[in-house]
Amino acid sequence: MYNFSFSDLLKNKCLVTYLILITFNTSLTLAQINEEEVEIRGLMGGNATLPCYMENRKTTGLTAYWQTDGLIAWEFRNNKYQVKHVDPSFHSRVKVSIPGISSGNLSMNLQQLQLNDSREYKCVIIRQGETPDTHNIKLTVMEPDVVMEPINPITRNDSSSINTGLGTGRREQYFLLIPAVTCLFLVALFVIFQKTELLQIIC
Numbered sequence: 001m002y003n004f005s006f007s008d009l010l011k012n013k014c015l016v017t018y019l020i021l022i023t024f025n026t027s028l029t030l031a032q033i034n035e036e037e038v039e040i041r042g043l044m045g046g047n048a049t050l051p052c053y054m055e056n057r058k059t060t061g062l063t064a065y066w067q068t069d070g071l072i073a074w075e076f077r078n079n080k081y082q083v084k085h086v087d088p089s090f091h092s093r094v095k096v097s098i099p100g101i102s103s104g105n106l107s108m109n110l111q112q113l114q115l116n117d118s119r120e121y122k123c124v125i126i127r128q129g130e131t132p133d134t135h136n137i138k139l140t141v142m143e144p145d146v147v148m149e150p151i152n153p154i155t156r157n158d159s160s161s162i163n164t165g166l167g168t169g170r171r172e173q174y175f176l177l178i179p180a181v182t183c184l185f186l187v188a189l190f191v192i193f194q195k196t197e198l199l200q201i202i203c
Helices: 004-011 014-035 168-175 177-194 196-201
Strands: 038-043 048-052 064-070 071-077 108-110 121-129 133-142 156-157 161-163
Touching: 004 161, 014 168, 071 161
Parallel strands: 038 133
Antiparallel strands: 038 161, 048 108, 064 071, 064 121, 121 133, 156 161
């Protein structure tokens, strides 16, 4: 069996270029998935859950809030809900599970939907010494007699809201793809090392 050394790999410019292109394309794909916006549709008078998840689940030193058009819809600071800066129009209509925060769940349930609730909402996560993490959610409220055409893919959150996006907050799910891609990359290298004929086919 031929022993294929690393120096031989570097000499083969065609193979190196091929592998770099594969790695670069995979990185772009992961970044695109990671940045995809979430769109939520809900019916007027119903409820809609706007998803937001954080990777660091520690609540110590955590400041988090939901904001839309300069208005604070919900705020968490000093390990408790802060109502002081919340706009009155959201006081009795917004729910975020306080116990769920320790599990990384900052999703906001907006109740009694109105047509003017159709706008972009931001879930902002702030920790001292770290760059703020912002998740953008677009909410569209429609009248009950309007047929909602779902955007692929869809998952139902509750009886009156439809999630039509992948969810930027769920980035940890897509980071799981990185070990899998790395494993496939190493397997491909192993096959190339064992079968030198493949080098001649590629180049």
